[in-house]
Amino acid sequence: MEHPVHKLLEWYQRNRRDLPWRRTKDAYAILVSETMLQQTQVDTVIPYFRRFMTEYPTVGALARADQEAVVKHWQGLGYYSRARRLHSAAQMVVDEFDGRVPSSLEQIRQLPGVGAYTAGAVLSIAYDLPTPAIDGNVLRVMARYLGVREPVRQASVLCLIEDTMQSWIQLVSPGEFTQAVMELGALVCTPRNAACLVCPLVDSCYAHDLGEVDVIPAKTEKKARRKANVGALWIEKNGSILVERRKPSGLLAGMWQLPAVEYNGSEDVTSHLHPLLEELYTEGGQPSVEESTAPYLVPMATERHLFSHVEWSVTVYRPVGLTLDLGVAQASTDRMWCSLADLEKLAWPRVYEKLLERLIGERVKI
Template identity: 40%
Template sequence: MNNTYFDTEKKEAFRQALIAWYLENKRTLPWRENSDPYRIWVSEIMLQQTRVDTVIPYFERFMTRFETMRDFAYADENAILKIWEGLGYYSRVRNLQTAMRQVIEEHDGIVPNTKKAILGLKGVGPYTAGAILSIAYQKAEPAIDGNVMRVISRVCEIDSDIMKPSTRKIFETVLYDLIDPIDPASFNQGLMEIGALVCTPKKPMCLLCPLQSFCLAHQNGRELDYPVKIKKVKTKKIQLLSIIVQDKKRILVEQRQENGLLANLWQFPTVEVGANDNREMIKLAFLKKYGFEVELKDALPHVKHIFSHLVWEVDVMTAKITDFIPQEKVKFVSLEEMSELAFPVPYQKMWQSFIEEKGNLDNE
């Protein structure tokens, strides 16, 4: 990377090209209707590791349900998990609620407009802080996400591994120097938009890019060499068996633990199994975990779910149970109650398969 690549004249030309393109080509998105820091904050948390098209309906439902920060900050956890159901990474919404309580109780209900204060909020890292400060408050703070790193790594031919925390300092140095001091909101959103729509990972559309004339990787025919990403994330595979138990119009469900993966969400009774476990071994696993005898019935479609660090391979079966003693976190619920509980995506898929197999449960 050439640290002197952007002289004063080129910096200004880069800013003008980027902002002009953004203002002409930006997508119409619900969180861009105004610069309300509450709306911007919610959208940025939702957009972490989630596609824009997926987020739009969630954002709109969220804002209808929690119109103000106070509405959300003091909402029941079950309500916020239900509205977040399917977005995944549920710690995001829990941290968001905690942080907004901090804003109400420690900052008089006003989202802080300084980097130090906003970074003191639960779950707010440098990217989210930069996005809120620049978009809501027009502060010249960079917002460095994956799209931005891809664009800048190509423009400047940054050869450092983006998976290393130390590399972020390189991007910060470049972007603090580059960011437009007059309109940092459009500058940051422009970089994000180019990364999402033009400077894509595998098929960058360089001929349509307003930054083409500034891009070293394009000039050298090395677009696909950037960003440099060496570290590979190892994933662990877990084999599970879940059962769906129906008693008249009631379904057996279990609430997950308060901490860890998918905390406090609901699921169907599930045990971890070995590749060679037979039915007797599986029955014993359910007995040890839940205290009831299980009689396995029909198989439902297999469910595979990929998390960032592990893969679930889930076999699903209908079942009957005996000797069941209701517990606080394992109980039968009505179909109406089912609709109020928040289930992770793999269990939503299981439930949909069960409904399709069984037809209308109201007729049972």
């Protein structure tokens, strides 16, 4: 009787998508693609991957690049810490591994941002080593195939799936196997409405035999997103806008935005933006925005954005009635005046991209 892994690979050869990172065995290119594909859909990644590889065709080119330029090329993909870790990983490859992405599990796991899944994907696809790559999609496929009703992150379930994957990957080309399981999870064994009738593993799939494909793997409660409002200031002078860099760690670390504060929805935005204005506008080092002369904040545009753990509602306000010259607004290491023409050189979070596109229209491409 034909082993199911052979059926899987026969199906893969007939149905595999022609993706740009499947046209190479270059470990660097595969590392880039796998980093981009973390929490991002394939169709979204394709144009970013092509542009990124054109700009940084080798690990050395990426290592030599300015990190802010790297993040700018990542703009729109989200989860920007991935770009910074990838840049750091490239520098480590050049400095410590003679410019070659390591082919051992111990060494590749030393690279920033490379966890067990990414390591398995690079080692199996680029170097054809029998190191399984197990992510959420693979866990779903194998949990259904094995008929496991328990949560897939449970230690005993992980161990069972890892053992099965390890035994299967020994029987065929590791790189082909890794991509075949990924493809099955993407095209057939999907989270909802799985296409069991065309699945190469259907004859030996326990979840299908039990009629439990829709309930395996066990669903886990998702933590509700925290909701937060963000008030941002549009302060302009002589064709330039005051912008600020976010903190070097945390959400959207190091990216640029309009001067802003985050606050709870039940709070009054003026109680947060007026102190920010006091900080921005100083005379002789002392706050100069008095309560009696505080400006009226005119809302200009609002955009919502969903992160994995928080939902933002960002509103841009223009201060009107400020008695001081706008030229008094202070720039610092993390704040500066930026001309409209230079806005596109900065790395902006997607929500601010959309806001700027609305506020300045076709004048500037962000």
